Amino acid sequence: xxxxxxxxxxxxPASTSVALAASGEMLNERAGTLNLxxxxxxxxxxxxxxxxxxxxxxxxxxxxxxxxxxxxxGAAFATAAVxxxxxxxxxxxxxxxxxxxxxNQLGNGRQGAxxxxxxxxxxxxxxxxxxxxxxxxxxxxxxxxFAFGVLPVALWFVLFHTRHGLNLRAVGENxxxxxxxxxxxxGMRFAYATIGAALAGAGGAHLVLGYTQNWSIGVVxxxxxxxxxxxxxxxxxxxxxxxxxxxxxxMTSLGFVAQARDWNVPSYVLAMLPYIVTLVLILIPAxxxxxxxxxxxxxxxxxxxxxxxxxxx
Amino acid sequence: xxTADTPPLQASAGRSWRLARRSGVTSRQTAMARIAGxxxxxxxxxxxxxxxxxxxxxxxxxxxxxxxGERQGLxxxxxxxxxxxxxxxxxxxxxxxxxxxIGSEGQFFMGAWAAAxxxxxxxxxxxxxxxxxxxxxxxxxxxxxxxPALARARWQVNEIITTLLLNFIAIQWVAWFSFDLWRDRxxxxxxxxxxxxxxxxxxxxxSTLYVGIFVPLVIAAATFVVxxxxxxxxxxxxxxxxxxxxxxxxxxxxxxxxxxxLISGAIAGLSGMLHLAGPAQRxxxxxxxxxxxxxxxxxxLAGSSVVGIVVGAVFIASMLHAGITLQSDGLSxxxxxxxxxxxxxxxxxxEVAARFRVVRSGDLDAAGAR
Numbered sequence: 138x139x140x141x142x143x144x145x146x147x148x149x150p151a152s153t154s155v156a157l158a159a160s161g162e163m164l165n166e167r168a169g170t171l172n173l174x175x176x177x178x179x180x181x182x183x184x185x186x187x188x189x190x191x192x193x194x195x196x197x198x199x200x201x202x203x204x205x206x207x208x209x210x211g212a213a214f215a216t217a218a219v220x221x222x223x224x225x226x227x228x229x230x231x232x233x234x235x236x237x238x239x240x241n242q243l244g245n246g247r248q249g250a251x252x253x254x255x256x257x258x259x260x261x262x263x264x265x266x267x268x269x270x271x272x273x274x275x276x277x278x279x280x281x282x283f284a285f286g287v288l289p290v291a292l293w294f295v296l297f298h299t300r301h302g303l304n305l306r307a308v309g310e311n312x313x314x315x316x317x318x319x320x321x322x323x324g325m326r327f328a329y330a331t332i333g334a335a336l337a338g339a340g341g342a343h344l345v346l347g348y349t350q351n352w353s354i355g356v357v358x359x360x361x362x363x364x365x366x367x368x369x370x371x372x373x374x375x376x377x378x379x380x381x382x383x384x385x386x387x388m389t390s391l392g393f394v395a396q397a398r399d400w401n402v403p404s405y406v407l408a409m410l411p412y413i414v415t416l417v418l419i420l421i422p423a424x425x426x427x428x429x430x431x432x433x434x435x436x437x438x439x440x441x442x443x444x445x446x447x448x449x450x
Numbered sequence: 451x452x453t454a455d456t457p458p459l460q461a462s463a464g465r466s467w468r469l470a471r472r473s474g475v476t477s478r479q480t481a482m483a484r485i486a487g488x489x490x491x492x493x494x495x496x497x498x499x500x501x502x503x504x505x506x507x508x509x510x511x512x513x514x515x516x517x518x519g520e521r522q523g524l525x526x527x528x529x530x531x532x533x534x535x536x537x538x539x540x541x542x543x544x545x546x547x548x549x550x551x552i553g554s555e556g557q558f559f560m561g562a563w564a565a566a567x568x569x570x571x572x573x574x575x576x577x578x579x580x581x582x583x584x585x586x587x588x589x590x591x592x593x594x595x596x597x598p599a600l601a602r603a604r605w606q607v608n609e610i611i612t613t614l615l616l617n618f619i620a621i622q623w624v625a626w627f628s629f630d631l632w633r634d635r636x637x638x639x640x641x642x643x644x645x646x647x648x649x650x651x652x653x654x655x656x657s658t659l660y661v662g663i664f665v666p667l668v669i670a671a672a673t674f675v676v677x678x679x680x681x682x683x684x685x686x687x688x689x690x691x692x693x694x695x696x697x698x699x700x701x702x703x704x705x706x707x708x709x710x711x712l713i714s715g716a717i718a719g720l721s722g723m724l725h726l727a728g729p730a731q732r733x734x735x736x737x738x739x740x741x742x743x744x745x746x747x748x749x750x751l752a753g754s755s756v757v758g759i760v761v762g763a764v765f766i767a768s769m770l771h772a773g774i775t776l777q778s779d780g781l782s783x784x785x786x787x788x789x790x791x792x793x794x795x796x797x798x799x800x801e802v803a804a805r806f807r808v809v810r811s812g813d814l815d816a817a818g819a820r
Binding site: 173177217221222223224226227228230231232233234235236237238239241242245358359362363365366369403405406408409412413415416419420423448 | 601607611612616750788
C-alpha cells in the first residue's frame with residue numbers, strides 16, 4: 138500500500154468524531170450559540186456508548202444512546218445559555234469541565250472492560266476498486282460515510298437552499314430582525330444547541346465504537362476543543378468543516394504510520410502534531426484576513442455568543 | 451427598556467409576581483448573586499451525593515475538620531493555595547479585558563520545564579539558582595502565550611481555543627523531556643527527571659509549606675494597587691469596558707493586549723517554577739493537579755475583584771483539599787471536576803439573576819420609575 142492510502146485509511150475513522158462534533162457546533166454557532174462545552178459532550182457520548190457497548194453487540198444501539206446523551210447535555214446547556222440567557226462562555230466551560238469530570242467518574246470503574254459492539258467496515262463495490270484512494274475511502278464503517286458524505290451535503294442544502302436555513306442563519310446574524318419577522322429566536326437556538334450537541338455525542342460514541350474500540354481516562358483528549366478550532370478554520374461552511382476534520386485526522390494517522398514504518402521521530406512529537414496543525418489551521422485564515430483585509434468579516438455569525446434579550450433591541 | 455414585555459412569573463390568589471429588570475446592577479448585588487449561585491450548586495451536589503447513598507453532612511463535617519481543624523490540614527491547604535492563587539491571578543488579569551486565558555495549565559508546565567532545565571543542569575549557589583529558575587519560569591510561561599497573544603491582538607483570533615490547544619502540546623512536550631530527554635537514568639523506577647537540587651525554604655515553623663505562598667500574595671497586592679491607582683491599570687480596565695472607545699481615546703489597545711497576556715503567562719509560568727522548586731522537586735507530566743482549571747474557576751467566581759480572587763482561591767483550595775481528604779471515603783477527583791462544572795453554571799445563572807428582581811404587579815409602576 139502507498140503512504141497516502143495508509144494515512145487516509147486511518148485518518149477517516151480517527152477524525153469522524155471531530156467531523157460530527159464540528160458539524161454540530163457549526164450548526165449551533167450558525168444560530169448564534171457558542172457551545173464551548175463540546176469536549177464535555179463528546180466525553181459523555183463516548184463513555185455512555187462504551188457502557189452500552191460492553192453490554193450489547195449492537196453498535197447502532199450504543200451510538201443511539203451516545204447521541205441521546207449528547208442531546209440531553211445540549212438541552213441542559215441550552216436551558217442555561219438560551220432560555221436563562223446566562224453567559225455562554227461560562228456556561229460552555231462549565232459543561233466542558235463538568236462533562237469531562239462526570240464522564241471520567243462514570244467510566245472510571247469500567248476501564249479495561251471488553252467492548253463487544255463495534256462498527257465494522259462495509260466495502261462499497263466498484264468505488265473501492267479505484268486505485269490509491271478506493272480502499273481508503275470506500276472500505277469504512279457506515280458512520281464514516283454519514284459524517285463525511287451524507288451530513289455535509291444535507292447541512293449545505295438545509296443551510297443555504299431552504300427557507301428554514303435562511304431563518305436559522307438570520308437568528309445567528311441578527312436575532313432582532315429574525316424576531317421581527319416572526320422567527321422564534323429562543324426556540325431556534327434551543328433546538329440547534331440540542332441538535333449540535335447530539336451530533337457531538339454521536340461523535341464521542343463513534344470515537345469509542347469505531348476508532349479506539351476501547352475506553353480509558355483521557356480517550357477523548359481534546360477532540361471537542363479541536364472541533365471548535367475546526368469550525369473557525371472552516372469559516373462556518375459544511376464542506377470545509379469535514380475537510381478540516383480530515384486534516385486533523387491525517388496528522389493523527391501520520392503518527393501511527395510513522396511508528397509502523399519505524400521513522401525516527403519521537404512519539405511525543407507525533408502526539409503533538411495534530412494540535413500543532415490545528416493551531417496553524419486557525420491562524421492561517423486569520424492571518425490572511427489580517428494581511429489581505431478581504432476575507433475579514435465574512436466568517437463568524439454576527440451575533441455569535443451574544444444572548445438575545447428582546448427588551449434590549 | 452420596558453419591563454412590560456416580561457411574562458408573568460406566576461399568578462396566585464389574584465396577585466401576579468413578575469420579573470422586572472433592574473436599571474443598574476451594583477457590584478454588591480452581583481457578588482451576592484454569585485455567592486448564592488455557588489451555594490445553590492453546592493447544595494445540588496450535596497443532594498446528588500446524598501441520593502447516591504453518601505452521607506453529605508457527615509462528609510462536609512469531615513472535610514471541614516480535615517482542612518481547618520488542625521495545623522497540618524491548613525498547611526496542606528496552603529500548599530494547594532499557592533498554585534491555585536497564582537493561576538487565578540494569571541486568568542484574572544486578562545479577564546479584566548474580557549480575554550480568557552484557558553491555557554494557564556500549559557504555561558504552568560512550560561514554566562516548570564524551563565525552571566527544571568536550569569535547576570537540573572546548573573549547580574550554582576542555591577539562592578542564585580532559585581532566582582534564575584524563577585526568571586526562566588516566567589520566560590517559559592510568557593513564551594507559551596506569545597502566539598495566542600499576538601494572534602488575538604493583531605488578528606482577533608479567539609484566545610480561548612489557541613491557549614487551550616497549547617495545553618495539549620505543553621503536556622506532550624514535558625512528557626518528552628521528563629520521560630526521555632532529561633529522564634533520571636540512575637533511578638530506573640522513577641518516570642521523571644532527576645531531583646532539582648535548589649529548593650525553596652520552608653515557611654517559618656513548617657515542614658510542609660514553602661515560602662512560595664508569599665509570592666501570589668505579593669502579586670495579588672500588586673495587582674490590586676496597579677488596577678486601583680495607576681494609569682496603565684485604568685487603561686486596561688477601559689479596554690475591558692469598550693475596546694473601540696479605548697482606541698478612540700488614544701489607548702494603544704494592541705500593545706496593552708499583548709502586554710497583559712504576556713504578564714498572565716509569566717505569572718502562570720512562575721507558579722510552575724514555585725511548584726517544582728517546592729513540593730514537586732522532579733519534573734513530570736503529572737505535576738499539576740489541574741491547577742490551571744482551579745485557577746480559572748476562582749477567576750470566574752471573583753469577577754473583577756482582586757480581594758474576591760484571594761477569598762475564592764482559599765475557598766477552592768479548601769474544596770480541593772477536602773476532595774483529597776475524602777478520597778478515602780470513595781470520592782474520586784472526577785467528582786470534584788463535576789462539582790466545579792455545577793459551580794460555574796451556578797455563577798453564570800447568578801449573574802443573570804442579579805439583573806432581575808421579583809416584583810408584585812401592583813409595584814410595577816414604582817419599579818419602572820426607579
